[in-house]
Amino acid sequence: MGTAKKEPLLRVVKHAELSTRQSIGLRVLAVVLALAVGGLFIALIGYNPFEIYATIVSGCFRSPMAIQATVKFCIPMCISALGVTLAFKMRFWNIGGEGQLIMGAVFASFFALFCSGMPHLLLLAVMFIAGFVGGGLWGLIPAACREKWGTNETLFTLMLNYIALYIVTFLRDGPWRDPEAAGFNKIARFAPKAMLDKVFGVHAGWIVMLILVVLVFLYLKKTKQGYEIGVVGESRDTARYAGINVRRVVLRTMFLSGGIAGIGGMVQATGSDITLSAGVAGGVGFTGIIIAWLAQLNPFVALIVSFAFSILVKGSSVVQSAYGLSTDCADILQGIILFFIMAMEFFIRYKLVFRGHREKLPVKTAADTDAASGEKEAEEK
Amino acid sequence: MAEQEYAIRCDKITKVFGSVVANDQIDLDVRYGEILALLGENGSGKTTLMNMISGIYHPDGGTIYVDGRAASIQSPLDAQNLGVGMIHQHFKLVNIFSAMENIELGTPGKKLPPKVLRRKVEDLCEKYGLETDPDKPIHAMSVSEKQTVEILKVLYRGARILILDEPTAVLTPQETDKLFAILRQMRKAGCAVIIITHKLNEVLSISDRVTILRKGKSYGTVNTAEVNVSKLTELMVGRAVTLEIDRPKPEDPEDILKLVDLTVRRKDGSVALDDVSFSIRTGEILGVAGVAGSGQKELCETIAGLIQPAQGAILYKKENLAGKTPRELIEMGISMSFVPEDRLGMGLVAGMGMTDNMLLKTYTQGKGPFVDRAPARAMAESLVEKLDIVTAGVEAPVRMMSGGNVQKVLLGREIESNPDLLITAYPVRGLDINSSYLVYDLLNEQKKKGVAVVYIGEDLDVLLQLCDRILVLCHGKVTGVVDAAAVSKEQIGLMMTGESAQEVMEYGNG
CATH class of the missing domain: 3.40.50.300 (P-loop containing nucleotide triphosphate hydrolases)
Structure with a gap:
């Protein structure tokens, strides 16, 4: 019978809900730790981490041109983060930002390539709408299938990314192939009229990005539709109870979510690439998911996080040219940061207790507060 | 030793x-x-x-x-x-x-x-x-x-x-x-x-x-x-309590809702409610007794428009509500309140504060695309005051509140909409004695105002003391609707296992 086993060495214990400041502190700590481990990695492959980090930062701000390049990296990342933010708020796991961005670019490119007779501003407006609709439709498909047949949105949106990517390849090698391109297949460069104008040396996408940040923030916080997204995300039963048409909310939100990503694609194609290439998204749709998550679905924070990420991207390209260190190292660093942030989510909710460590009771126990409220109720009776 | x-x-x-x-x-x-x-x-x-x-x-x-x-x-x-x-x-x-x-x-x-x-x-x-x-x-x-x-x-x-x-x-x-x-x-x-x-x-x-x-x-x-x-x-x-529940006399009860031959199926196809007919009256509390899972949940949700009945009608002032969605019911101007069993999973949005929860059924009111939060905040604050709700603030997520306070928020919101019909499913489940009595008082207050109250309960002692009439469900069938003052706990118990009210009452007399 009574096997005299000892107390377990390590136990996981849930601790009190932390204040916002404490949880932000923990997340900052996670980033610092991630940089430290990243530094260790850099040191292991034979470089001085301090030097590398310094180069990353200085590389982004050493000249106006470097700053402009950094901002340019930021635009598609931030816009696609805004897109998935809408879907994530509804707990709809849209992993298809990449594909939605590509389809936005495809729709916009159609007008850039074949309707370039239009006046400049009208053409841009048409392309903008086309990008929005293209991305939106690509977001609508998985939403409609989930509402109709209960398909898994995560897998579905993920698969659609590859379909979108191969649609571009198909267009590049077939119908939209530039006949003047010698050697390898590519799509023709857009006419100057279909190019996004530059403002302060960066294509106007950054203005679109800032407007979208504000709009998404207002939409989620202040509008009836934004409220509905929150309710549906928390509990579908509550939404039904409140008389919300859940299906309509899901479809509408996914159209908007994909549409925003589509705008990102349009901006990238017309502002940065000036053509449609298979690399138009280049993984930005996935980075956007990480950013939205790190920003806790807050659009303004997403802007800041995107900028931080673009420093990492731009800076590591500088590091590559200065030290011959591959830009893949930036991806590794991103991965390490993400890993630490995710791990920190665990410590925001739990802590580990070692054997022999006895819990000190909180000074004011819940029993006391409960008793106080009980007395209050008693007085009322 | x-x-x-x-x-x-x-x-x-x-x-x-x-x-x-x-x-x-x-x-x-x-x-x-x-x-x-x-x-x-x-x-x-x-x-x-x-x-x-x-x-x-x-x-x-x-x-x-x-x-x-x-x-x-x-x-x-x-x-x-x-x-x-x-x-x-x-x-x-x-x-x-x-x-x-x-x-x-x-x-x-x-x-x-x-x-x-x-x-x-x-x-x-x-x-x-x-x-x-x-x-x-x-x-x-x-x-x-x-x-x-x-x-x-x-x-x-x-x-x-x-x-x-x-x-x-x-x-x-x-x-x-x-x-x-x-x-x-x-x-x-x-x-x-x-x-x-x-x-x-x-x-x-x-x-x-x-x-x-x-x-x-x-x-x-x-x-x-x-x-x-x-x-x-x-x-x-922790102190002496009187265990008597008040039961004011109902004043001229009138049928407000008539359920006629209502049959409801669950998602898996099994019958949840089997040919149920009864009426709900104003100014009275109708208790619903039954072993857990006898169809209580489906009964509430069907009346509230969340489940489409397979058959039968729900008549409200001569209009058939069966099959109408909650939104349609609201648009028809039917003032019905429903306090569901799953408070945080259905009645409230757990991650939102009191203010946003007040908005749940009224946020569509008002023109324009924006939500007007000011009245909701005022309502939340007045509820905190009126019902003595203990919370860190009206914007603190309701999931952080204790069970009793969560129920006060939910019941408070539903009562504030001045309903003609109030359906409550296990409203005192998980509450301490003080909060339970507050709930009984609130329900009685509504009853005195002429509201038709439905009380789905599990504690037979409470049902017998609080309600005017008790409806007993067994496997989705109504085994009887009896006068709460004239029935014993044992008789209700027998009806819960499927014996009809008639048989049971004869036992009692014989």
Whole structure:
């Protein structure tokens, strides 16, 4: 019978809900730790981490041109983060930002390539709408299938990314192939009229990005539709109870979510690439998911996080040219940061207790507060 | 050694969840051949304590002695090896397996031939006075039959210390009596039994001693023979309480809602409500009694427009509501309020604050695309004041509130919309006595205002005291609608098992 086993060495214990400041502190700590481990990695492959980090930062701000390049990296990342933010708020796991961005670019490119007779501003407006609709439709498909047949949105949106990517390849090698391109297949460069104008040396996408940040923030916080997204995300039963048409909310939100990503694609194609290439998204749709998550679905924070990420991207390209260190190292660093942030989510909710460590009771126990409220109720009776 | 006579002795057990001290230095002991009741309101830490004895949690402080020896119970398996078995509130059985397959499942050693296993199970049944059909699959069993299987499972594993977590919550009065007979048999056979409950009359009828928990602390152990209901309440709540529920006379009740031949199917196709007809009247509280899962949930949700009935009509002032969605009901101007059973999962948005929860049914009002939060905030603040809601602020997520306060928020919102019809599903479940009485008062207030109130309840004593009429459901059928003042608890109990009101009332008279 009574096997005299000892107390377990390590136990996981849930601790009190932390204040916002404490949880932000923990997340900052996670980033610092991630940089430290990243530094260790850099040191292991034979470089001085301090030097590398310094180069990353200085590389982004050493000249106006470097700053402009950094901002340019930021635009598609931030816009696609805004897109998935809408879907994530509804707990709809849209992993298809990449594909939605590509389809936005495809729709916009159609007008850039074949309707370039239009006046400049009208053409841009048409392309903008086309990008929005293209991305939106690509977001609508998985939403409609989930509402109709209960398909898994995560897998579905993920698969659609590859379909979108191969649609571009198909267009590049077939119908939209530039006949003047010698050697390898590519799509023709857009006419100057279909190019996004530059403002302060960066294509106007950054203005679109800032407007979208504000709009998404207002939409989620202040509008009836934004409220509905929150309710549906928390509990579908509550939404039904409140008389919300859940299906309509899901479809509408996914159209908007994909549409925003589509705008990102349009901006990238017309502002940065000036053509449609298979690399138009280049993984930005996935980075956007990480950013939205790190920003806790807050659009303004997403802007800041995107900028931080673009420093990492731009800076590591500088590091590559200065030290011959591959830009893949930036991806590794991103991965390490993400890993630490995710791990920190665990410590925001739990802590580990070692054997022999006895819990000190909180000074004011819940029993006391409960008793106080009980007395209050008693007085009322 | 004196310690030897204790089957279990807990010495200063402490368990902390975050900032909540669920158990604060609790002492408890139980001997072999004794039934100990563990009494306390919801949230007083009863289940937490028992979960530590059965190896689900590990205490943060204190020691558990089993048979006089300090034991470290790290898993349910350890508990089992020490002869401790717990019967949980929610059964842990495999539906498609038979009773004896479930009983054998998870025991070490080779699978026994069915003949041997059946004999073993039957021997156990005989020893403790249990009745079961070893070959019957679980899905074909009633709740009380399933409970019997759970008990057998524990006994089969050689448990001599049994813990039952609110075993009577799902039983009719008759089934409860049967269970108690089994427990007495176990006591005679030398087992130690701990029964968790918050029903006082059960404590008095079954236990030898009572340990009372309040807000995570132990308030002593008394011999059952030396106490009565009011003494126990005082110990449990901390002060003397009057247990009378007010029942004002209904004033000219009038039919407001008529359900005609209503049949509702569940998602899996089974019949939840079978040809149900009755009417709901203004200025009166209609109680709905029935074993859990008899169709109460579907009844509420069908009236509220969340489920489409397969057949029948719901007539509201001559209009048929059956099949209308909640939004259509709101647009028709029908002022109906519904306090669902699942408060945080259906009635409220758990992650939002009070303000946003006030908006839930009214946010579409007002022109333009934007939500106007000012009136909702004002309403939230006035509710905090009026109902004495304890919260960190009207913007703090409601999931952080205690159960009683959550219910105040929900009920408060529904009452603020001035309904003609108020449907409440288990509105006092999980609430302490103070909050429960506040709910009864609020419902009576509505009744006096002429609102038609429907009260789905589980505690028959409360139903009998609070309601004017009681409707009894059994397997989705209405077995009767009776005058609450003229019926006894036993009669309701018989109706819950399927006997019609007529038959039952004749018994009573004959």
